[in-house]
Every structure is written in C-alpha cells, then in structure tokens.
Amino acid sequence: MIDNLPPVRGTLTLNRELAGLTWLRVGGPADVLFQPADADDLVGFLAKLDPGIPVFPMGVGSNLIVRDGGIRGVVIRLGRGFNDIEIDGNKVTAGAAALGAHVARKGAGAGLDLTFLRTIPGSIGGAVRMNAGCYGAYIADVFDSAQVVTRDGKLVTLSAKDLDFAYRQSTLPDGWVMIRATFVAPKGDPTKLAAMMDEQLAQRDATQPTKDRTAGSTFRNPAGFSSTGQADDVHTLKAWKVIEDAGLRGASLGGAQMNPKHPNFLTNTGNASAADLEKLGELVRKKVYESSGLRLIWEIMRVGETTPDKAKD
Ligand SMILES: Cc1cc2nc3c(=O)[nH]c(=O)nc-3n(C[C@H](O)[C@H](O)[C@H](O)COP(=O)(O)OP(=O)(O)OC[C@H]3O[C@@H](n4cnc5c(N)ncnc54)[C@H](O)[C@@H]3O)c2cc1C
Incomplete structure (x- = not known):
C-alpha cells in the first residue's frame, strides 16, 4: 500500500x-x-x-x-490541461492528452498534413512513444521535439535523436511523462486533406474491426530479409498474413479471439480476461514459429501483474 x-x-x-x-x-x-x-x-x-x-x-x-x-x-x-493544440506556421504543438484524430483534423483545417493520425485512436503521448504510423507515414517523419517530465520531476525538451525512433518504438525512459509535442507538418490543401482523411476512415472500416474491443495490431509486421537486397527493417511481410497462413484467423481462447476480419487484431469478444488475451497471443506466436520459423514480436504493450489463478495454464 x-x-x-x-x-x-x-x-x-x-x-x-x-x-x-x-x-x-x-x-x-x-x-x-x-x-x-x-x-x-x-x-x-x-x-x-x-x-x-x-x-x-x-x-x-x-x-x-x-x-x-x-x-x-x-x-x-493526462486529461484536460494537457490537450491544447496550437498552430504556428508549419508547426503544430499538441498536448500529450490530445487525440491524434483531433490534431489531424485541426492541422488539416489549417492546411497542414498530419492526416495519418486521423485513424489511429491514441493520444499524442502514446503516438510519440510508439512512433505510431499508417499509410506510409510515421511520427518520426514529422517530429520536432517533445516536452517531458522526468521521473524525478524535471521538465526537459527531447529531440528526435533523444528518442531514437524505430518501427513502433522510441526510447523514452520508464517513468518519464510526455506532456506536449511539436510536429513540423507538410503543407496541403484543406479540402484535399479532408477528403484523404475520409478515404482513410472508409478504408479502415472496410478492412479492420474498428468497432470491436481490440488494441489494433497485436504483433509488429516481421522485418524483411536482407537476402532480397532490402534493409532488414522493411516490413513487406505482414503479421496478419503469417497468422492466416498458420490457420489462426478466428482462433480463440476463453473470451479472446484473433479477429475473423483481420487476424492480427486480438479481440475481447465480451468476457475475456487479460490472461486469455495474452495466452492466445503467445499461442499464436508459438504456432507461427512452428509453421514459418518467424518469431512474432508483440506490438501491444503488456503491463502490470498476472493474478495467480488466471496465470495458470
Ligand atoms: C482500432 C485500432 C487501430 C490502430 N491502428 C494503429 C495504426 O494504424 N498505427 C499505429 O501505430 N497504431 C495503431 N493502433 C495502436 C494505438 O492506437 C497506438 O499505438 C497509439 O499511438 C497508442 O496511444 P495511446 O494514447 O492509446 O497510448 P497507450 O496505449 O495508453 O500507451 C501506449 C504506450 O505509450 C506510453 N504513453 C502514453 N502516453 C504517454 C505519455 N503522455 N508520456 C509517456 N508515455 C506515454 C505508455 O506508457 C505505453 O508505453 C491502433 C489501435 C486500435 C485500437
């Protein structure tokens, strides 16, 4: 206590x-x-x-x-008090609690293209921490700086170099809290940007279970192979495809399911425990490894403690 x-x-x-x-x-x-x-x-x-x-x-x-x-x-x-959004020239500064979707809409209205954030349901703090991205754009492409409170209560400004962005990762130290981030956004025509966001929303709804209880992609897309001449960090191989190929679309355990609409979306169908979800995820990793030799890496962050009864196999 x-x-x-x-x-x-x-x-x-x-x-x-x-x-x-x-x-x-x-x-x-x-x-x-x-x-x-x-x-x-x-x-x-x-x-x-x-x-x-x-x-x-x-x-x-x-x-x-x-x-x-x-x-x-x-x-x-963070909540109210951390969700302001300000625009100055081609710079957009947003509180860490602001939703990416709001930042994208406000930017687009001012002719600034942060449209990729429109369909990612997280906050700006989460987006920077995860180097969130979709449709070919990532936080790292537009990131300028972030204000962060260290674990011992000092306010510091971090650059992209400090955060060392990689695919779905950054190096923010444990216990540090981001309170605001600034992005430098490409210019665009507000009407066209609004149309792009509508298109992306429609594309999401057509291909992903956006109304279900999920946390988006469960596993990172596996890295490509250097034997193709490509760098190891290209992700042409899709996690959903290797899960599909292992016969695990729709696989379930307790209340957890690999979503039938998109097999890389681990879903709480109603009464799943965290243990159900994590166990199904680990089972998928094991079966994908057995069938393809690929080791899937969790994209969803798993935090906290298991309970003794629910941790049992
Ligand atoms: C339907 C759906 C679709 C999704 N599609 C995508 C996608 O296309 N692309 C993509 O990249 N992600 C996607 N995601 C995943 C998720 O939306 C992103 O990772 C998002 O950026 C997480 O933001 P969050 O606010 O929810 O963070 P949380 O889930 O609450 O936290 C995620 C991590 O960020 C850290 N964090 C959050 N806020 C702060 C802060 N203020 N300071 C320090 N650390 C912080 C947490 O400690 C944790 O480590 C999707 C999720 C869903 C449910």
Missing part, C-alpha cells in the same frame, strides 16, 4: 480499476491513479514522490493489455 503521497491539485485515486480506461476493457487496478491538473502539478508530484515507487504513464489505452493483477505504483493519466 502506498502512503505519504505528495499533495496535488489534480486527482489521486487509490486502487483505481483500469479496465474501463483501455480499449480492450481488461485488467486490474492501479495502486494509485494520478490525473494532474497541469504541468506544474505533475512536476511537483514527481519531484516529491518516493523514488522507489514505479510510475507508469498511460494514454487512452489503445495499445495496452493491463494484466488482471493491475499495476503496482502510480499510473499517470
């Missing part, structure tokens, strides 16, 4: 269930959920928090499996 928490102006909630804050709707409670009022509140809290207490920043939980035993320590979730 955590006591002696520093005083805050925002909200501290003990033993807060997290399932409802994630897209997959699974997982146990956080020891403490902190929703800071503003950046000063966050800085003051982290500066005074016992350094031994783990801190986990979450966005809107669209890329997370929170395990059934919940998360020990303090989970930080």
Whole structure:
C-alpha cells in the first residue's frame, strides 16, 4: 500500500480499476491513479514522490493489455490541461492528452498534413512513444521535439535523436511523462486533406474491426530479409498474413479471439480476461514459429501483474 503521497491539485485515486480506461476493457487496478491538473502539478508530484515507487504513464489505452493483477505504483493519466493544440506556421504543438484524430483534423483545417493520425485512436503521448504510423507515414517523419517530465520531476525538451525512433518504438525512459509535442507538418490543401482523411476512415472500416474491443495490431509486421537486397527493417511481410497462413484467423481462447476480419487484431469478444488475451497471443506466436520459423514480436504493450489463478495454464 502506498502512503505519504505528495499533495496535488489534480486527482489521486487509490486502487483505481483500469479496465474501463483501455480499449480492450481488461485488467486490474492501479495502486494509485494520478490525473494532474497541469504541468506544474505533475512536476511537483514527481519531484516529491518516493523514488522507489514505479510510475507508469498511460494514454487512452489503445495499445495496452493491463494484466488482471493491475499495476503496482502510480499510473499517470493526462486529461484536460494537457490537450491544447496550437498552430504556428508549419508547426503544430499538441498536448500529450490530445487525440491524434483531433490534431489531424485541426492541422488539416489549417492546411497542414498530419492526416495519418486521423485513424489511429491514441493520444499524442502514446503516438510519440510508439512512433505510431499508417499509410506510409510515421511520427518520426514529422517530429520536432517533445516536452517531458522526468521521473524525478524535471521538465526537459527531447529531440528526435533523444528518442531514437524505430518501427513502433522510441526510447523514452520508464517513468518519464510526455506532456506536449511539436510536429513540423507538410503543407496541403484543406479540402484535399479532408477528403484523404475520409478515404482513410472508409478504408479502415472496410478492412479492420474498428468497432470491436481490440488494441489494433497485436504483433509488429516481421522485418524483411536482407537476402532480397532490402534493409532488414522493411516490413513487406505482414503479421496478419503469417497468422492466416498458420490457420489462426478466428482462433480463440476463453473470451479472446484473433479477429475473423483481420487476424492480427486480438479481440475481447465480451468476457475475456487479460490472461486469455495474452495466452492466445503467445499461442499464436508459438504456432507461427512452428509453421514459418518467424518469431512474432508483440506490438501491444503488456503491463502490470498476472493474478495467480488466471496465470495458470
Ligand atoms: C482500432 C485500432 C487501430 C490502430 N491502428 C494503429 C495504426 O494504424 N498505427 C499505429 O501505430 N497504431 C495503431 N493502433 C495502436 C494505438 O492506437 C497506438 O499505438 C497509439 O499511438 C497508442 O496511444 P495511446 O494514447 O492509446 O497510448 P497507450 O496505449 O495508453 O500507451 C501506449 C504506450 O505509450 C506510453 N504513453 C502514453 N502516453 C504517454 C505519455 N503522455 N508520456 C509517456 N508515455 C506515454 C505508455 O506508457 C505505453 O508505453 C491502433 C489501435 C486500435 C485500437
């Protein structure tokens, strides 16, 4: 049990269930959920928090499996006070809690192309941390800088070099909380950008289970092979295809299923536990390895603790 928490102006909630804050709707409670009022509140809290207490920043939980035993320590979730969006020339600065979709729409209205963020359901903090991308564009292509509060409560500005972006990855240290990011966006015609976003939304709905409880792609697309002359980080091989080829489209375990519409979307069909989802994911990894020799890597972040009963095979 955590006591002696520093005083805050925002909200501290003990033993807060997290399932409802994630897209997959699974997982146990956080020891403490902190929703800071503003950046000063966050800085003051982290500066005074016992350094031994783990801190986990979450966005809107669209890329997370929170395990059934919940998360020990303090989970930080940014809300109002961190979702402003400002445009200055070709620069867009957005609070980490702003949704990528809102940033894309506001940018497009001002003739700036961040349209790839329109169909990714996460926050700006999550998008930068994950180097989110689709339709050939990634955060790394447009990233300028991010303001981050370190685990010991210092406000720092990070460049792309500091974050060392790679496919669906960056190197933000554990416990550091991003509060704002700035992007340099290519120019575009607002009407055309709006049409592009409509097209992308339609394409998503046609090919992906956008209304189901998922966390998007479960596994990263496997890297290509250098024997083809291509660099190892091209992802022409699709995770959904290798899962399909292993005969696992629609495979299920408990309430978890590899979605029949898109087999790389692990889905909570209604009553899945985090353990069901993780076990099915691991089973898929094992079977894909047996059938193709490929080792799938989780794209969904799995955090927190298992419960003894649900961890049993
Ligand atoms: C239907 C669907 C479609 C998707 N399609 C795509 C896609 O096309 N491309 C793609 O890249 N992703 C996709 N995703 C995955 C997901 O939307 C992205 O990874 C998104 O960027 C995660 O943002 P989030 O706010 O939900 O972060 P969360 O899932 O809450 O967290 C993800 C990671 O980001 C970290 N994080 C979040 N906020 C902060 C912060 N303020 N400071 C520090 N760290 C932070 C967390 O600690 C965690 O490590 C999809 C998901 C769904 C459900």
